[in-house]
Amino acid sequence: MAIAESGYDTLSAEELRRRLEEAEDTLRAIREGEVDALMVRNPRREDEVFTLEGDASYYAFMEAMDLGAAAFDEENRLLYVNKALRELLRLPSDHVDANHLRAALDTASRERLVSLMLDAREAKKTTEIAVLVDGDEIHLLLSAAPLQLGVNRGLAITFTDITAKVRAASAEASERAAHSIIASANEAVVVCDVNGIVTHANAAVAAIYAGNPVGQAFADVIRLILPMTGLLQADDIVSLAISGSSVQGIEATVPDAPRVKDVLISAAPLRVGSDKASGCVITMVDLSQRKAAEKQQLLLMGELDHRVKNTLALVLSICKRTASTEETVDGFQAAFSGRIQALAATHNLLADNNWSSISIAEVVTAELDPFVSSAQARLRVEGLDALVMPRAAIALGLVFHELATNAVKYGALSTEAGRVQVKVTKNPGEAWLGIEWLESGGPAVRPPVKRGFGQTVITRSLQYMASGGAEIEYPATGVRCHLRVPDEDVVRS
Amino acid sequence: MIDDAPGAAPSEPLKLVLYIAGQTPKSMAAIANLERICAETGPGKYTVEVIDLKKDPKLAREHNIVAIPTLVRQLPVPIRKIIGDLSDREKVLVHLKVGG
Numbered sequence: 001m002a003i004a005e006s007g008y009d010t011l012s013a014e015e016l017r018r019r020l021e022e023a024e025d026t027l028r029a030i031r032e033g034e035v036d037a038l039m040v041r042n043p044r045r046e047d048e049v050f051t052l053e054g055d056a057s058y059y060a061f062m063e064a065m066d067l068g069a070a071a072f073d074e075e076n077r078l079l080y081v082n083k084a085l086r087e088l089l090r091l092p093s094d095h096v097d098a099n100h101l102r103a104a105l106d107t108a109s110r111e112r113l114v115s116l117m118l119d120a121r122e123a124k125k126t127t128e129i130a131v132l133v134d135g136d137e138i139h140l141l142l143s144a145a146p147l148q149l150g151v152n153r154g155l156a157i158t159f160t161d162i163t164a165k166v167r168a169a170s171a172e173a174s175e176r177a178a179h180s181i182i183a184s185a186n187e188a189v190v191v192c193d194v195n196g197i198v199t200h201a202n203a204a205v206a207a208i209y210a211g212n213p214v215g216q217a218f219a220d221v222i223r224l225i226l227p228m229t230g231l232l233q234a235d236d237i238v239s240l241a242i243s244g245s246s247v248q249g250i251e252a253t254v255p256d257a258p259r260v261k262d263v264l265i266s267a268a269p270l271r272v273g274s275d276k277a278s279g280c281v282i283t284m285v286d287l288s289q290r291k292a293a294e295k296q297q298l299l300l301m302g303e304l305d306h307r308v309k310n311t312l313a314l315v316l317s318i319c320k321r322t323a324s325t326e327e328t329v330d331g332f333q334a335a336f337s338g339r340i341q342a343l344a345a346t347h348n349l350l351a352d353n354n355w356s357s358i359s360i361a362e363v364v365t366a367e368l369d370p371f372v373s374s375a376q377a378r379l380r381v382e383g384l385d386a387l388v389m390p391r392a393a394i395a396l397g398l399v400f401h402e403l404a405t406n407a408v409k410y411g412a413l414s415t416e417a418g419r420v421q422v423k424v425t426k427n428p429g430e431a432w433l434g435i436e437w438l439e440s441g442g443p444a445v446r447p448p449v450k451r452g453f454g455q456t457v458i459t460r461s462l463q464y465m466a467s468g469g470a471e472i473e474y475p476a477t478g479v480r481c482h483l484r485v486p487d488e489d490v491v492r493s
Numbered sequence: 494m495i496d497d498a499p500g501a502a503p504s505e506p507l508k509l510v511l512y513i514a515g516q517t518p519k520s521m522a523a524i525a526n527l528e529r530i531c532a533e534t535g536p537g538k539y540t541v542e543v544i545d546l547k548k549d550p551k552l553a554r555e556h557n558i559v560a561i562p563t564l565v566r567q568l569p570v571p572i573r574k575i576i577g578d579l580s581d582r583e584k585v586l587v588h589l590k591v592g593g
Contacts, residue, residue: 018571022574025574025576026559026560026576029560029576029577030560032577034519034576034577034578034580035519035560035561035562035563035576035577035578036514036517036518036519036520036561037514037517037519037520037546037560037561037562038559038560038561039546039550039553039558039559039560039561046550046551047546047550047551047553047554048550049514049515049546049547049550049561051514051515051517059516073518073521073522075522075525077521077522077525078521079516079518079521080516154518
């Protein structure tokens, strides 16, 4: 003990009593664990501190650890911060106190630390915090456990730097997200490295390339034909994108593609974490449907042009023929507009059916409606369900209009007693579908003295093919007309 | 161990010296407890010097320090010693003759 050596015999009784009380108080404090260090004199007669807790070796051990560590007492006062933690958090190399540690942590991290210390009094607990050190965010795993330091209860907390692990997990999550984005894209997506070698390709690429393109040069596996001068090739698109220029929406043909041969190709540089492109991303959008639609549209426009020309030619012909047979302007107007209306009626029917086939019954009904209803007893139709193509439908429309007009003016439909029968005949070995127009019960028929437009239309309209045509007869009992629709224009008889 | 302090004027701050031994738990506790007591009793009442005997063990001789931590009331004389981590606030205040 380092009690000063004094000549006790020179001291007053009061001083002796005071020293005795002090010695007793020291012994009591040691016994009751109120002190944890004593001053001792070594063999060289030098004073030195002797710690009762043996914590010096404990601190020496902590100091040598690579893991950041701090010790706190029962009141959560900071006792000690080891070298690894001082270096990790850039704390002063000596005299580290709670303020230094507090300043190194943001509010959220401080709250987590305090909460951890409260929870870890009974058992080991862990938490994660993020702190900014020299402008860089580092992630720390804090692990706290109760600690007995001699007579003192405390808490030891280790600080493990898990930044690399967190970043790796984050990078892995990002990569997984990027993969799933690429995988779920409807467009074909191909990722190339700086050498133009394919590193990723999603499922949609299978429609453009039958094999696995990964590991091969993009320009080798996907042969593109670009609709330009031939100056731009597939490898140019890849080179442009890798050098930092985006290529937007170029239409291209992939002749070797298993399914999708027409694509809209775009390419963009791939930048991962830096300004320099580390490859490129190429997307190819399926243009097959659009191309097919464009082809269909062109086809339809050609067809429309053809039909308009045909119709105009037909109208001109009707006009000319009507003018040559009618003697008055009123007569021309009535006959011409009647024929144009007949043409329009068939057109309407065809338009309603998208210019596909229509039934003969529909044509007859449309043309005869202005004169006689098919519901009346005067008109009888039989077996007219056969469908005919537009060419035959237009011809039949004009023919029935002429027959009906003639019947109303001079024939069976000019009297109440007159009857018209329309029926279909089909004989084996004939390359046509026959249609009979039979009038009866009308005034006695006399053959026309001169050949009018109506007669010309009736006999010529179906002659566009050798198997088509018409004959008209004028027996006194009623007009008879036999029409032949070529089999080629009959869809269903 | 309660002594009057006839030599000190009431307005003069008490001069205290706290002896510690590096960062032992009791030394740290003593610093924290003394800071709290000083804060509670108001500023200007004490001047405190902290001496770390780990750094300079020879300084223990001045006040015959044996056990650490120990708080010494240097002024007013006679000097008083309070051994331990100062967690018993009432005992500390009595020894310092404050509020008593």
